[in-house]
Amino acid sequence: MALKGSLVIDTEKCKGCGVCITGCPQNVIALAKNVNAKGYNYLEMVDEDACVGCANCAVLCPDGVIEVYRVKI
Amino acid sequence: MKREDIVKPENLIYKRTSVLTDNVMHYCPGCGHGVIHRLIAEVVDEMGIQDKTLIVAPVGCSVLAYNYFDLDAAEAAHGRAPALATAMKRLRPDQFVLTYQGDGDLAAIGTAETIHACNRGENITMIFVNNGIYGMTGGQMAPTTLEGMKTATSPYGRDLSTMGNPLKITELIAQLPGSYYVTRQAVYTPALVRKCKKAIRNAFEYQKLNKGTSFVEIVSNCNSGWKLPPVKANQWLEEHMLPFFPLGDLKVPENK
Amino acid sequence: MKELKLMKGNEAIAEAAIRCGVDGYFGYPITPQSEILEHLMSENPYDKTGMVVLQAESETASINMVYGGACLGKKVMTSSSSPGISLMQEGLSYMAGAELPALVVNVVRGGPGLGTIQPSQADYFQTVKGGGHGDYRLITLAPAFVQEMYDFVELAFELAFKYRNPVMILSDGIIGQVMEKVEVDDYKSRWTNEYIREQFPWAMTGKTADRPHRIITSLELEASRQEKVNLRLQSKYKDCEAQEVRYETTQCEDADYFIVAYGSSARISQKAVEVARENGIKVGLIRPITLWPFPSKAIQEITAKAKGILCVEMSAGQLIEDVKLAVECKIPVEHFGRFGGIIPSPAEVVEALHSKLM
Structure with missing residues (x-):
């Protein structure tokens, strides 16, 4: 059995600190080249297939902008 | 498997707790306050005590904490949160009372209130966020600023011979008979965050049991004050703050 | 009883x-x-x-x-x-x-x-x-x-x-x-x-689902909102000034001279009024009970035709400033005080009436 995850990121509330990226074991996330309305390079998923839904990113996020979904396959 | 098949309500495993308001926090990117706020809110949520929790905010960066917790809250004068909390708990022992303070607030201007509340064993939960600097006023030296650390008021580094020593107030508090649970945590890795949440939960559970003061120090960062990007600030925290402020329990109940 | x-x-x-x-x-x-x-x-x-x-x-x-x-x-x-x-x-x-x-x-x-x-x-x-x-x-x-x-x-x-x-x-x-x-x-x-929860919609009673969370703070960083806070406070103080003034008068009806004094000084002054009247001087006493709001209007009306006012207080002259403001300096207002822990005697007060106002 494997776990498959995905994230919903509130990009407008993300401050682009990048702390979440340090917690990701699968290199799923990175800061976007684009910026949000506040001028922050927001977080985005760059390797969706690799996400296992461990929620480390959400656990580390100071602004609570990440929702985590997970299924068993 | 497609994203649409995963992102469904039944598959949700982590979301922002409703004990936090929708207000965007004013903290700098990467600031530990946000994580710590969330952990407290999650514990309140999981214990089902939102209607029984009173929080006292400090003066400092977290002065506006009351805007982020969906809890009844009071804003104390600088350093006085433990005095407010003392009265609140004594007048409403049926409520959970929580103070949230930084190092300047708790360990400098409010030292007397902190020590005496803990020494009386006030049955409250105290959260102490230590980032070794005054963030809100613009990065001045704090009681917990490390030796040699540069701040706006120690621009050549903290000189112990003229500026005094960094204060390990948590070690002091652990010596007091009134403190029941004293621990030092951090929130810069997922494992540490999860551990810190358990500590905060313990602190609330002990309050429920009327055990005395539960005190949780969280060694945190100040990217702006330390003049480092968020991730580097967390590395600096690990390399410099933790040797002086080592993580772990300082006082745990014997019959845990 | x-x-x-x-x-x-x-x-x-x-x-x-x-x-x-x-x-x-x-x-x-x-x-x-x-x-x-x-x-x-x-x-x-x-x-x-x-x-x-x-x-x-x-x-x-x-x-x-x-x-x-x-x-x-x-x-x-x-x-x-x-x-x-x-x-x-x-x-x-x-x-x-x-x-x-x-x-x-x-x-x-x-x-x-x-x-x-x-x-x-x-x-x-x-x-x-x-x-x-x-x-x-x-x-x-x-x-x-x-x-x-x-x-x-x-x-x-x-x-x-x-x-x-x-x-x-x-x-x-x-x-x-x-x-x-x-x-x-x-x-x-x-x-x-329960009573507090019903009566005081501002009090911290624990956030319940039926209402927003309550915040008690004196902080408002936005200047325009802080000004509104101040204006609200000032308006409240005006209401209080209009409704809550309390004072007491003794033998003021026929008085030529008035003593204004509060607290212990008022009790000493009450004896001084008796002594002065025995000597034929018509003195009355006004005792403010609320010091804020101050009974300015009452003092102005009662002393409208006075020959002089003596403020008796155990200080170097503090109450006297409010009395002078109350009578808008239309009447001579003098101060008699002992301070540093000394309590004035009624005889001293009568003597001060003579020496400062007559």
Whole structure:
């Protein structure tokens, strides 16, 4: 059995600190080249297939902008 | 498997707790306050005590904490949160009372209130966020600023011979008979965050049991004050703050 | 017939607090008012009414415990004497800013600094002109008798909750220490948590699903909103000025000269009025009971045709400024005071009437 995850990121509330990226074991996330309305390079998923839904990113996020979904396959 | 098949309500495993308001926090990117706020809110949520929790905010960066917790809250004068909390708990022992303070607030201007509340064993939960600097006023030296650390008021580094020593107030508090649970945590890795949440939960559970003061120090960062990007600030925290402020329990109940 | 007790002014404050259903007292010993805390501790009020009494580590902590209790909609109080009251100014300013009800009793002693433990009225300016930072007011009651020490505790809480503002009982070392008979009330129940929840939509009672969370703060960083906070406070103070002025007059109907004095000085002046009248001088006494709001209009009307006014106070001249403002300098206003802990005698007051106004 494997776990498959995905994230919903509130990009407008993300401050682009990048702390979440340090917690990701699968290199799923990175800061976007684009910026949000506040001028922050927001977080985005760059390797969706690799996400296992461990929620480390959400656990580390100071602004609570990440929702985590997970299924068993 | 497609994203649409995963992102469904039944598959949700982590979301922002409703004990936090929708207000965007004013903290700098990467600031530990946000994580710590969330952990407290999650514990309140999981214990089902939102209607029984009173929080006292400090003066400092977290002065506006009351805007982020969906809890009844009071804003104390600088350093006085433990005095407010003392009265609140004594007048409403049926409520959970929580103070949230930084190092300047708790360990400098409010030292007397902190020590005496803990020494009386006030049955409250105290959260102490230590980032070794005054963030809100613009990065001045704090009681917990490390030796040699540069701040706006120690621009050549903290000189112990003229500026005094960094204060390990948590070690002091652990010596007091009134403190029941004293621990030092951090929130810069997922494992540490999860551990810190358990500590905060313990602190609330002990309050429920009327055990005395539960005190949780969280060694945190100040990217702006330390003049480092968020991730580097967390590395600096690990390399410099933790040797002086080592993580772990300082006082745990014997019959845990 | 009410129960009569012989007690000190300080004890009367404590007894009134227990009997009128105060929820909490937080204080720190200082002469000449330590009997308040001592009496409270010896009476075991927690067993009688559930009232919480705690000796704090400082006056700073005391006032902030009061702040905390007031946030919950509880009736909370502290007491101290001048140096301790100076330490409380920060907390008083915060409470005025956060619009919280509370009672603070100042049993004034001589200053400045550590001064003396003898009586004084030199904290008038600190009390009615501010004391702490910012534009705020303290409703100030000035008792002259031990009975008033007792009665003003309940009155203070009525006013404090009516206006959501701290109230000061400005007493002094004489009234605090002197023993007189006092009519005391039966014990009243404290407010229940349910009552507080229903009555005070601002109080911290625990956030429930049916209402937004409540925040008690004096912070408003946005200047335009902070100005609105200030305007609201000023409007509240105007209402209080219109409704809450209290004063007492003695033999003012036919008087040519007037003494204005409060608290202990008013009692000394009452004797001075008798002595002066025996000597054929028609003197009346006006005793402000509320020092803020000050009975300016009453003083102006009563003294409209006066030949002169003497302000008698145990200070170097503080009350006199409000009296001069009240009569707009249309009448000679002179000051007679002893200070540093010296109590003026009625003979000295009569002598001052002669030498300063005649």
